[in-house]
Every structure is written in C-alpha cells, then in structure tokens.
Amino acid sequence: MLRILAIALFALAGVSAAHADVYRWVDSNGVVQYSDRWVPGSVLVKQDKNRPAASAAPAPTATASPASPAATPGAAPVSRADEILTRERDRRAVDADVAKTREAQCKKAREAYDMAVSRTRLYRTGKDGEKVFLSDEEINQRRVELLNQRRELCGS
Numbered sequence: 001m002l003r004i005l006a007i008a009l010f011a012l013a014g015v016s017a018a019h020a021d022v023y024r025w026v027d028s029n030g031v032v033q034y035s036d037r038w039v040p041g042s043v044l045v046k047q048d049k050n051r052p053a054a055s056a057a058p059a060p061t062a063t064a065s066p067a068s069p070a071a072t073p074g075a076a077p078v079s080r081a082d083e084i085l086t087r088e089r090d091r092r093a094v095d096a097d098v099a100k101t102r103e104a105q106c107k108k109a110r111e112a113y114d115m116a117v118s119r120t121r122l123y124r125t126g127k128d129g130e131k132v133f134l135s136d137e138e139i140n141q142r143r144v145e146l147l148n149q150r151r152e153l154c155g156s
Contacts, residue, residue, distance in 0.1 A: 022046040024093070032097040045090050106154040113146040 023035050025042035034045070116122060122139050123131040134142065 032101070045093075102153065106150070109146070109150040109153045113143070113150045116143045116146050 020036040021038075022045045023038050023042035024045045025033055025035075025039050027033050033039075035042070116139075121133055122142060123133045126132045
C-alpha cells in the first residue's frame with residue numbers, strides 16, 4: 001500500500017511540474033537562462049493554463065512584447081491563432097539563443113585550436129601547480145582532439 005502511495009505522489013509531482021510557468025532572462029554574463037521562478041528582468045515565455053490569471057507572477061517587464069496577450073494578467077482569453085503566433089515567436093527566440101551560444105562555443109574552440117597549432121610547446125598543470133610540458137606525441141594528440149572539437153562545434 002505504501003509503495004502505491006509513493007508511486008502516486010511521484011506521478012502527481014510530475015504532472016504539476018509539467019504545468020509550470022517558464023521565464024527567460026539574460027544573466028550578467030550575457031548567458032540566456034530559463035527558470036520556473038520569476039527573476040527581476042525576466043520575461044514570461046510559457047504560462048500555466050491551469051492557473052488563474054489573477055495569481056500570475058509580477059507583471060512582465062518592459063522587455064516583454066505587447067503583442068503577447070497571454071503575458072498580461074487579466075487579459076481576455078487567447079485565441080488559437082494568437083497562441084500559435086506566441087509559440088512561434090518563442091521558438092524563434094529560443095532558436096536565436098541556441099545559435100548565439102553555439103557561435104560562442106565555436107569561437108572558443110577555434111581559438112583553442114589556433115593557439116595549440118601556433119605554439120611549439122604545450123603544457124598541463126601538475127599536481128603541485130607546476131608546468132609539465134607535453135611530449136611531441138601528446139601535443140599532436142591534443143591538437144587532433146581540439147581539431148575534432150572545432151569540427152563538431154563549427155561544422156568545418
């Protein structure tokens with residue numbers, strides 16, 4: 001009986017988590033963050049449809065688009081077309097964030113590879129913080145790893 005109760009509680013917890021609001025904001029390092037909790041400066045990306053509009057989180061900031069009626073507490077019901085447009089706009093915003101992050105990762109991978117190729121001696125930090133220089137074979141292996149990482153992230 002106790003096992004059935006535990007399973008039921010886990011199932012209910014999963015259902016309630018699936019209906020949470022989602023907020024999007026950019027942190028001080030310029031990284032886009034998503035959360036189910038409101039943070040100053042965040043924008044409501046997805047609203048829980050089971051929750052009444054009166055209990056909504058604090059009003060959206062000035063960065064929110066006025067064309068999203070779902071983000072306004074007490075607004076009229078959202079039509080299917082508005083909902084589709086909102087989802088599409090949100091999808092584009094997420095796609096842009098992913099592309100921006102991927103470009104930053106690609107740039108770092110290119111820089112690491114270029115540095116490894118331009119230097120004749122590479123080292124790693126030992127246990128006591130001392131520099132341990134790599135052999136020629138280890139250097140070439142590291143360069144191949146960085147090249148493969150660059151190809152994976154940059155596609156070239």
